[in-house]
Amino acid sequence: MKITVITVSYNSAATIADTVRSVASQSHPDVEHLVIDGQSTDGTVQVVEAHRHPNLVLSSEPDKGIYDAMNKGLSRATGEVIGFLNADDFFADADVLARVAKAFEDDPSVEACFGDLLYVSEDNRKVVRYWKSRPFEKGSFARGWCPAHPTFYIRRSALERLGQFDLTYRLAADTEFMMRYLERGGVRCAYIPRVQVRMRVGGATNQSWRNIVRQNQEIFHALQKNGVPHLTVSFWAHKLASRLWQRLAGLLHPA
Template sequence: MQKMTLLTASWNSAATIGDTLRSVAKQTYPEIEHIVIDGASKDDTLAVIEREGGHVAKVVSEKDKGIYDAYNKGIGYASHDIIGFINSDDFYAHDAVIADVMAAFDADPELEAVHADLVYVRQEDTGKIVRHWKSRECKEKSLSRGFIPAHPTVFLRRSVYDKVGLFNLDYRLAADYEFLLRVFHVYKIKARYLPSIWVRMRVGGATGGSLSSIKLQNDEIRRAQLLHGVHYPVSKFYIWKVIDRTLQRLRSRFVDLPSADWFR
């Protein structure tokens, strides 16, 4: 049986990381190594991990250079062949997510990546879905428009990191986009999209607070595209951004998932 490493980056996440930990503990797949990389939290994050994280294999708490630095550290600690991320604001949509991931890898030994769908939920009411990020196969036309799979739903073999490298810390808000562009556009790894919702993500985060931070993230995305030879007119890029966000909101009206406290 193949084994999975799940990495959780946290910083001052006492209010939300309990949901993350419980959703991992409830997964039906038995071979999961869960590692938490904490950025020296000043709140009760570590106390919550102590209380709710009986399954956690390793906790590292020290100052870092941000979430992408934590990701890179976590990859270094990972012991197993399949690696995924579930951050301290996120939690799995049901208890068979990892089982579904591993079934896909078991079915095709040459498969290098699996990804799926994600929903955004309200911070204060995680049962309220506000956007539905419906993914698709990673084709060049979609990649050129700024599409990339939702990072929390992307699971990769360790060999992909050996080939592609780690997260580039020069990108403060879009290092996940730049990394996944390398994965799917530059290296064109073998991937499979599964049309299923795997993750609930709370709205907010580094780009959720202001228009200036959203603009900075999109500027970094454009910089990553140019770096990797993706040329798409800036006007069309932003038009597709607006269209995609609108469709996400419309789709959210038709999502039917178990209640947000299914794992409590």
């Protein structure tokens, strides 16, 4: 089973070497790594070239933002299964993609899978938050639940049926994408109860309160668009409780 990992980058020279190395070290034998760079000016391309492995394909050109770049990656992917790894993230161990492949191979009806994620400090020495997921149940997005996008993998058959990222969403296109697949599209999915990705803190959404507010406004719009009944109070109560639990779990998790 060929798996495509898409990494979107822009001025990521400080972190992308870890990302590339973590893909190159995977035990799964058939991996395509697409690095879609937005014409970085800080040496990102040179860092990728310095850590290039035989299965890596690099392009660097202007884009219209992160989700436009992700769509470019989806259009160029040749794997049967496709997922994303951000330019400041890295796999938790060498068997992450082997577990992804197993989830699809064990049940041919499965078209998506996801696992757990750790938010870590920039130096990777401290766990800040433990995003422990659970098996999907219909209506989960209405309660503020969502898989960690860097752990989310889909079959090409689902992509061809349900489409790419909706670029009208600036901060929550990944949430809308997964919601569309799981809630509206009825994609059968598998949960891998393992930490799959370590993510450095400091993503675009969390850079300001304004972005956090806007992202959640977009999520409410996505719920309506995808026909997911929801109550605002229930959404916030579940989401805030989940974030608190993840913070506490992060404090207890070894680095």
